[in-house]
Amino acid sequence: MEWPDFYPENCPPEEGEPASGIVYRLVRNDPPQTIDFTTYYEENPKFFEGNPHLICKGCGVSVYRDPKDITRLKKRYKKFKNRHIAEGELNPALGVILHTPSPRIISHHTWWVPVGTKHWVVFKVISE
Numbered sequence: 001m002e003w004p005d006f007y008p009e010n011c012p013p014e015e016g017e018p019a020s021g022i023v024y025r026l027v028r029n030d031p032p033q034t035i036d037f038t039t040y041y042e043e044n045p046k047f048f049e050g051n052p053h054l055i056c057k058g059c060g061v062s063v064y065r066d067p068k069d070i071t072r073l074k075k076r077y078k079k080f081k082n083r084h085i086a087e088g089e090l091n092p093a094l095g096v097i098l099h100t101p102s103p104r105i106i107s108h109h110t111w112w113v114p115v116g117t118k119h120w121v122v123f124k125v126i127s128e
Helices: 045-049 052-058 067-076
Strands: 021-027 061-064 084-090 096-099 108-112 123-127
Touching (some): 045 052
Antiparallel strands (some): 021 084, 061 108, 096 108
């Protein structure tokens, strides 16, 4: 697979697995579009100047396995209030995924998307 030029060396990490299964993501558009999958690194590159050890994770897209987690995330943060919950079914052609839980959101995964995929087309909005 070919990865975006902004990915650092050894990213995605070796422990990542082929993407598969149902995941959820908060999106702005219905239907979801490529812009809904912009990485935190692309949106906030200056954050990583002081945190280089987080760059690889920041180059991935946050997705969740448990729909309850994504619902709680939407309710907890004002910036997500008007976003839609989208569901998608990943497959190995769509990259690499790794379970990266936080203390509050156990089902968080980081998903690294290769160049040239239309990954957004496997997602559909399931809730406002």
